[in-house]
Structures are given as structure tokens and as C-alpha cells.
């Protein structure tokens with residue numbers, strides 16, 4: 303059994319279209335029968351063009367929206383059969399890193415407050431020196447200077463803010479982190495620093511990560527395995543080398559052909 307098993311997962315949205323007299327209900331199959339396996343300590347790259355269902359898949363995995371059908375089994379536990387109250391308790395097991403760290407951090411909270419709050423989600427009674435030591439440890443884990451912990455998000459650069467967001471995701475000791483386009487808003491020179499940080503965290507902490515991107519080059523660099531998503535379905539999975547060197551699916555081939563400049567050696 304794999305660490306994370308996603309079985310026949312579907313998330314359909316029903317949308318009203320047309321005018322008052324011609325209105326009808328249309329079903330958008332944002333996630334349309336996804337099967338995926340992820341091992342502990344693995345970075346899975348999820349790639350596909352805008353609108354193919356990547357964010358909907360991640361929101362469903364995060365238990366933020368209920369699936370239409372199918373199951374999510376993490377570490378042997380079937381989350382799809384849990385009651386809403388039990389799901390809420392386990393929500394800490396899943397943490398996210400978003401594209402825009404500035405929008406996802408509270409501008410009125412210092413880094414210390416942000417990280418302390420995230421630590422206390424898991425360790426409710428932690429305070430004083432123990433809490434401060436934990437925050438300092440988190441900051442050093444993501445390569446930030448702990449002397450800056452009383453500063454606010456706007457006092458940091460974009461790359462540093464994404465480090466804070468990563469530290470916040472690590473703070474409640476999740477089982478799985480999903481990073482949805484985490485470097486897409488960063489300068490190219492900063493992107494590789496964040497990618498290398500995530501790789502270091504995988505090596506040092508055994509991080510299990512789903513890394514979502516529309517950018518095949520970025521995914522190739524960071525991922526152990528790649529899943530290609532197209533119109534709500536996973537059309538191809540394989541190691542980064544397999545997918546790049548011998549793509550099987552026509553959509554993957556088209557995706558690869560659209561980035562001729564990429565050096566994949």
C-alpha cells in the first residue's frame with residue numbers, strides 16, 4: 303500500500319448557464335476519475351495547463367471541499383469515510399503553500415506570531431521559551447534569520463515570504479504538503495532557491511510533497527515522479543526521465559513540444 307492513495311476521485315461542479323428563460327444546469331468535471339499513488343518522502347510533480355483541474359484536485363485532497371465520489375487514503379486511513387468532525391481534526395495533516403505568499407500571509411502579524419499560531423494548532427499548550435525555540439528552529443529550517451522574527455511580511459522579499467509560508471506549512475507537522483504553483487510568482491533567480499529549499503527539506507525531513515505547476519521545466523527539476531493532468535484526468539505518470547524522454551500520451555508530447563528551448567539533459 304502506498305502512503306497516499308487517490309482512487310477514482312471525482313469533483314464535479316454544477317453550474318447554471320444561459321439566460322433567464324434558457325438557463326440550464328451544466329456539469330463541470332474539474333476532477334474526473336483521478337487515480338494516483340504517492341510514496342512517503344516523495345515529491346510528485348503535478349503538471350498541466352491552466353484549467354485542467356490541478357487546484358480543484360488539491361482542494362479536494364486538502365479536505366477543503368468534499369469529493370463527488372472516490373476515496374483518499376493517507377497512511378492507511380480512508381479520509382473519505384470520516385465524519386465532518388473527524389475530517390476537521392485531521393485537517394492539520396494537510397498543509398498548503400500557495401502561489402502568492404504575500405496574499406496568504408496576514409500583513410498585521412509578525413513572522414513570530416504567524417509561526418507560533420501554526421505550531422500551536424498541533425501543540426495547543428506550547429508557550430514561552432519552548433514556543434520561541436520551535437519558531438527559531440522553523441526559521442532556520444527554511445533559511446531565515448531568527449533575528450527577524452519580530453518583523454512583518456512586507457519587510458521581507460518575495461522569496462523570503464515564500465520561505466515564511468513554507469515554515470508555516472511545516473509548523474503543524476503535516477503528513478502531506480501541497481504546493482500549488484509556489485514559484486510561479488517569483489523572479490527566475492529566486493525560483494531555484496525555493497526549489498532547492500524544498501529538495502533540501504525532502505532530504506532532511508523526509509517531506510512528502512505534491513508540487514503543482516504549469517511549468518514542465520520546474521517540475522522536471524524538482525520532482526521524483528511526474529503526473530500529467532489533462533481535462534480532469536491523469537493522462538500519464540512516470541519518473542521525470544520517463545515522462546521527458548519517452549512520453550506515451552499525445553497530450554504529454556504536445557506539452558513537451560511547446561517548450562523546445564528547455565534543456566532536459
Ligand SMILES: Nc1ncnc2c1ncn2[C@@H]1O[C@H](COP(=O)(O)OP(=O)(O)O)[C@@H](O)[C@H]1O
Pocket residue numbers: 315316317330331332350351352353354355356357358359
Ligand atoms: N467552485 C467552482 N465552481 C465551478 N467551476 C469551478 C469551480 N472551481 C473550479 N471550477 C472549474 O473547474 C475547472 C478546473 O479548474 P482548476 O482546478 O482551478 O484548474 P487549474 O488549477 O488546473 O488551473 C475549470 O474549468 C474551472 O472553471
Ligand SMILES: [Mg+2]
Pocket residue numbers: 356357358482
Ligand atoms: Mg490552479
